[in-house]
Amino acid sequence: MKLLLGVPGLLAVFAYTFALPTFAAEYLPVTDARLTSPEPENWLMYRGTYDSHGYSPLKQINSRNVKRLKALWTFSTGLREGHQAPPIVNGGFMFITTPHNHVLALDAASGDLLWRYVRELPEDQVQMHPTNRGVGLYGNLVFMATADCYVVALDATTGEVVWETQIEDYAAGYYMTLAPLVAEGKVMVGVSGGEFGIRGFVAALDATTGEPAWKTYTIPAPGEPGSESWSGDSWKTGGVPVWITGSFDADSGLSYWGTGNGGPWMGDTRQGDNLYATSVIALDVATGAIKGHHQYHWNDSWDWDEVSAPLLIDFKRDGRAVSGLVHPARNGYLWFLERTPSGIGFVDARPFVKQDVFTALDPISGRPTYDESKKPGTGKGATFCPSHWGGKDWPPAAFSSRTRMLYIPANDNVCAYMIGEEIDYRAGREFMGTDWQQSKLVLGADAGDYIGELQAWNVDTGVKVWSQTFDSQNWGPVLVTAGDVVFMGGTNDRYFRAFHARTGRLLWQQRTNSGVTGVPTSFEVNGKQYVAVLSGWGVDAEREQVSLAEIGRSGPAVPQGGVLWVFGLD
């Protein structure tokens, strides 16, 4: 760990000379109490609240007037690739991150740039997923998890580096793209690098000092519970990254993290169930101890990362109130789980897109049985649905307690043919073991109708209520508001859209500079509500577009370049 108190040193901070607005001198420190119950006007973390609902209680902008929504200001980041971060807002200060690890602080109302931090990244680092998904806040600090695998803490009002702590060695294939989770005075991050033979983990630091607190691997070492589910030495390089922010239950002190698939991608290279891959794990924030888990599917062979954290939703089942976890999975099933004193229990699950791999689920455990002909292996090709990008990839779903609906940004009717090849581990080098010259996407029978979809499910009945479909693939994170509006972009036609939360009717749309894969947020400054989102196409949205074009499903060219859009009523 490097402590850089007051010494920006090798890290560049460009402090601009704009006169700071009045509120700049009154930065409101972020406390545990505020994180547990954020004010409606602020958006203090990745999904707004610890339960990961992606819900804003603001309703000045609502289903009746959203058609009058206008772009009030924009801000060009000057960078290419995937702009996926939510605009995080605290008392009029807005913070966004960009690919290649810039942090920008802006006046959330006027769009004035307050400062910009630029991370100096190693030249020889592989940027397999050039993106960053936003900051975490605590006290007067702003935290970013970096591509070279550091957590850096910046002064919220100046952008100066207060401390930075190395989490792992980028040269061994570790990197980070997620927004940190801040809870109980700790900053928690997970690592990417499942394509490079890492051993995944979640790590916690003291939020004030950056001192390491704990580190919990997602793959148990020999002798630890679950270690029997990995063959040979496969645990050492088995992947299982954590690259999306966890949820947190302040009552129990448990954080819930989704985990990625095992590596190499072919399950036959690491025989066994491979705990805790493709699972949700409950980590005690105080100690890092694993207090429960549920594995959505065992011995993954489809690249179905289940990294999205489950939404903490209390739902009803057969007249019973369930303290639940809800996860629309990359494997194409919508999972309803229960938080119990002893861990995580299975309630039920059903496919939300066409899924031809699972033949049955155990009614007690939820463990799926596979159609083995749909499971690729080393030298064994197989076609399966949904594709390796899944029924829902990383873009987060949202939940409204007003409508009782879960809003899922889905992709349907795209399958994949995949075949594995033998591969040897080399530190820091690609370790997927997939033959990309033979592997390809395969369109499903109904692809002519649609691929992208926005679905709304009633969580108490487990029934789909409405859906909107798109020709394009959909990579749009979802925001829902108390004004009964659902906001989402994600399509290759560059639109950012508003839908009626109860009916799905399209209410408004704005064409933007690029494709919108940013996480939308809503906030209020001086009594005025805003909706903000980054538009900036890249990473897997672009990659899927290339893969679809290769099988004859071409889409429009989507220009790159990040722009922050901030909307409001006139």
Next chain:
Amino acid sequence: MKRRQIIAASAAAAIVTPLAGFAVAASAKPQIGDVLTHAFGDRAGSAIVPMDVFDELLFAFPMGPDGVIRSTSLHNQVSVLRVDEAAMTDKTRRYAAGPYVAVSAACTHTGCEVSGWRPDTGELECPCHGSRFNVLDAARVVNGPATRPLAYLPIEFGDNVFRVVGKFSRRVGPAPVY
């Protein structure tokens, strides 16, 4: 896909530590006179000879005259390939040693290791985002998202080794981001 020189003897992936037992400098670019050596596998650190190079892609690191590997950074890693000498463009030929070329393994898009090799078409392919480069024609981009060619490391052959005879032909890896 012809992708690399290591063929696992068993189904389980072997763990290959690059250059175990060989001295590695902290960081240094290839220098004129360096010898190309096997980057990985049982023969890591030993000089590459023509009979090692067939249809498979072979990764190499340059080794200085003192027997020290310059660096194991991907930016020092090259793919040693055998191609149809008659089909080379003049631009390619200036970097080649007969039918052999050494091409940077760092993709110019986002810096991934370019590990796919199609000897029938003379194309290198990046597994991360699918960029393809024509090695016969100055490693120009055949298919994006990369927009810039790969760099060649100029080589000659003599005394049964491949030696570096110049700097990389262009910037290695992606362009810097400001």
